[in-house]
Each structure stands twice: as structure tokens, then as C-alpha cells.
Amino acid sequence: MTKEKILEIKNLKQHFGSPSSPIKAVDGISFDVYKGETLGLVGESGCGKSTTGRSIIRLYDITDGEIIFKGQNVHGKKSKEEVKAFNREMQMIFQDPYASLNPRMTAGEIIAEGFTIHGLYKNKKERQMKIYELLEAVGLNREHANRYAHEFSGGQRQRIGIARALSLDPSFIIADEPISALDVSIQAQVVNLLKQLQKERGLTYLFIAHDLSMVKYISDRIAVMYRGKILEIGRADDIYHHPVHPYTKSLLSAIPLPDPLSEKRRTRIPYEHTEVPDSATYYEVDEEHFVYGTESLVTEWAKARTK
């Protein structure tokens, strides 16, 4: 089974601030995203996971490296037309459903804004039908098209955000903490919706979050990020059940589970960061399971891991 690469990130660097003392938000990461999968990107706040997402979708000009989407360089010089074509293919869902919707536009206008920009569905009736179709696809109904953002609950707003992201029929969606601001029962609704839409439309997701149990649930593969670097990447089950990097182990040991008996005897594994030399790179410890470090360190970690 050969998997088709939809996105390739090669040595991506995103530095902020002055060139003399840059803040290295993303410091040389490489990974691939395959068509139709969900790649979860996890890490603590400030580790660079959101920056990675925003760099991929061209919200930042990258410092170094290459982002190749469907064979084309994302950050290369592009004409207006090329940029538009790219924007149709890749869309984003944001964290805060309160801040990401324009309060002066109705849900219908928010969803249709992309149509205006890209000159689609110029026929009014056709456009209306498309808006209805999108609203229904995300579990809202037609009457909602004429309402303003403040008339919706948090979960419903996030559904509008999803409908907007879907409006141009993208193939790749970056979801930046799409459920963090929602209540538990609503989180499950939105996650189920994302899964269902993926199945129906063959979407590929980059799912950025800090809630590890939700990421495990939604992702096929997971990348663990820390201080601007991806430390470990692999299949979701492998990362959770056979973590290799000490940071991943520490992170996993901190997740509280809804099981009081096991919680009572939980021992958190503290993490002490060891600087790795510049020669550090990715080593494959298992099939599709890569760990960042020097050869000797990775061998040592791989030996010590819990089977």
C-alpha cells in the first residue's frame, strides 16, 4: 500500500524577532502528511505547534526550509491566481469560535465570503443552495443562514467556522485547537462531525491540540513537538503505547484519565531536557516511527522503553 504524500515539510524554520537574537519558534522540522489521514500535532503552549500550522498555510513568511503541497512549493513566488488556487485547496479552522467570526456578518455571509472572493456561484439562487448545503453538512439548518454570530452557542459557532473552511471544497484542513474552547459534551459533537466530514469528503487534517486524549482519538499519526522541534512522530497507537522519547513519556504520564483507581497510583515522569548536538537527526525505531536525537541516545531510549 503506497500512501500519497499531500504535504511535505522539509527543514522548516520560523524565527521571530531580530536576526541577531531570534526566537526560534519552529527550528528545523520535517514531516510528511499523507492524503486522507489525520496528523495530530501535540505539545505544550509555546512549543511552536500553532506557528507550524500558520506557516504551512502562508500566514507567515517562513525563515527557511520548504513546504511542498501537492508537488508545489507553498512559499514560492506566486501570482494572485496561484495564491487563490492554493487558498481553495487549504483552509483553516481556528480555536476561538468567538473571535474568528465577524460579528457584523450573518452566518450565510460568513460562509459565502469565499465565493465572492473566488467568483464562484454567481447565480444568487445557486449560491443560496450551496450555503444551505454547507449548513446542513455541519449539522445546522437553513434558518441559521440569516442569524448573526452572537445568536449562536460556542459549539454552533465552531460549526459555522467548519462550514466556512469547507465552502471552497479544500482537500487539506488545518484545525488549530478547534475544540479547546468548547464544553466536553460539545467537544465530542465537533470531533464526531470532523471525523464524519473526513470520511464523506476524503479530507486530510492537520489537527493541532494540547488535549492528548482527544488527539489520540482523532489522529492516525501523531507528532510530538517541544521547543520548536518535533521529537517523535509515528502512528497514534505506537506513540501512546510504545513511546520512545523521554519527553513523550513524560507528557503521556501527565494525562489525567477518567479512572479514579489508576489515578490514585499515577506517577508522573518528570522530564529533564538534554540538549542534543546539531548532528541530531531522525532515527526510525519502528516502522513509520521516528525519534529525534543522536544515534546513541535513540538506541538507549529505544532499549529503555516499555514494551
Place this chain on the structure above:
Amino acid sequence: METRKKVVEVKDLRINFKTYAGLVQAVRGVNFELYEGETLAIVGESGSGKSVTSNALMKLIPQPPGIYASGEILFDGKDLVKLTEKQMTKIRGNDIAMIFQDPMTSLNPTMKVGRQITEVILQHRSMPKAEAKQKAIQLIDQVGIPFPEKRYNQYPHEFSGGMRQRIVIAIALAADPKLLIADEPTTALDVTIQAQILELMKEIQKTSKTSIIFITHDLGVVANVADRVAVMYAGQIVEYGTVNDIFYNPKHPYTWGLLGSMPDLDNDAEELLHTIPGSPPDLTHPPKGDAFAARNEFAMAIDYEQEPPMFQVSDTHFAKTWLLHPDAPDVAIPEIVAKRIRTFAEKEAQYND
């Protein structure tokens, strides 16, 4: 366990808010009690009344628009609802202290953290300033911050989020409170930091016998810290019991929904999460009957007519649902929740072997 001292007893607490849209019944008859050295977790979604309940204990509900419509809050036998603001000031921070969600906003950015701690100590105890400083440094040390003498003279912006929350805890502990109310104290923090803060709170509780009311929407955190759990929905406690009662033998369909909507690490990615359809009711006009009926797949005709009473499941376990009535049909707990409980039991058995 008869010698346990009751610290708080809340009886039929009702709190309303006057708004332009009408009277919002935010808390609709809440009863619970808390013993010395115990942790009670109040779980619920936003708008369920959990924060209003905890603020009410501190008498932090602004009046107007808030109204204490009925009920008693007995703290050490005294009814806090009847106290004047002046009497309350003596209790606040002294006997009852509170930790808020956001450590970024609950500290004063223009004041050194050391002074923010001594301020509380000097407010409630008369002692020389030098002694208060010593106590503050000792507290900073106790909450696990290295170099307490140096940290004493720093401003909040020089601390990370987790460290700030530790300072907030130090302030809360400054006057040796009998009751600590923690309103989502770890929601704004990363998981690793959250785990550290929870460890710290449990450790402090062990040494000081403080009772804790822990408000959260994260069931994982509840499983970690709580002795007993109260699940709130639409301004009422719908299920109440020990942490094992709630997690291994839940009786209320809302609790099933909450447990089912949270994935655990063994969830099969192919199956959808169990969700609670719809959204919580508008508390300006609470629905007739059971407030959860409209979202409850097991709702019966009576749920729309009459509010269920608290049914007793065991000595420690209560639930407010008609499903527990002897005449109600047997409803099996959703498979996804049942399966998870079985897996936990299996793991437990493995561990004990």
C-alpha cells in the same frame, strides 16, 4: 468515620440573577456537605451553575443583580448567607480562600509577589512585618518554587504560568484556610504543569487537613483529585457520590453522556464518541420537569411533567433521575461507557495480580 468534622453544609441554595431578559435561575436548590480534609469536585459544563455555587460560598455574588433567593450555607455552624459584608471580610481569605482559573489575571501585575503574600498574612494576623516576610518566603518554598528569597522580590511577569498559579496557591494558603475553593485552577495550564499543580494541592491537603472544593469540567482531573463528586446540570446537582460511585457505577444519563463524550487512550478510532445532543436549557425559563429531559435519549413521559427527586442508590450515592424509580423500565448504560468501565476493571484486576 463518625468523628469526621463537617466543615460546610449547603442546604437548598437558590441563586437568581436579575437581567433585562428576565430572572435567571442560576442555582436551583443545591445541597451538599464537605468534611475536614476532604475534596469535593463539582463537575459540569459552562452555565451549569458550578462557579456561581462556589462564588456564593465566598459571598462573591454581586447583589444586585444577584439574589440569594433561599437556602443556607453553614460554615462551622454559622450561616454565611446572613452575615454582613463586614463579618464576611473576616472569613474571606482567612477561613475560606479561593484559587481562580487564570493566574495571569488574579495577581496584581504592579506589585511584587512577596508583598501580595504578606498583604494577606498581615490582613488576618497581627505580626511584625519581618515575621510575615519569613512566613511568605516559607510559603513560596512550600509551593515548590526554587530560590524563594529571590522570587519574593520579583513581579508576576517574571513567572511562568505554572509558577504564577503556585504563587496564587501560596496566597490562598497564607492564612491557613479551613476551606479552599479552586475554580478550574488548572484549565489554563499545560498537562505537565497541571499534573504538578494537582500533586502540590494534594500534598498540601495531606499536611494541613484543608477541605477543598474543586470545580472543573475535566473528568480526568476529577478522577485524580476528588474523594466525592457532584455532577451539576442546569443549576442543580443531578448526581452525587464518591468518586468510585460516579466513575464505575454512574446512574444519571447526563453523567453517562459526560463519561462517554471523553475519549480515553484505548478508544477505538473507528467508533464515534457518545455525545449529548443539543445544548443546555435557558435558565430564565427552566423547563418543566427534568431539565435534562430534552437531551436525554431515555426520557420518559414523566420527565416532561414532574421534576425527579434525589433517589438514593447507596449510602453515599444519589442521583436525580426518574430512571431510578422502581416503576421505571430497566435502561442499560450506553455500551461505550459500560465497555470502558469493564476495561478499567480488567486493568485493575491485572494490577492486583
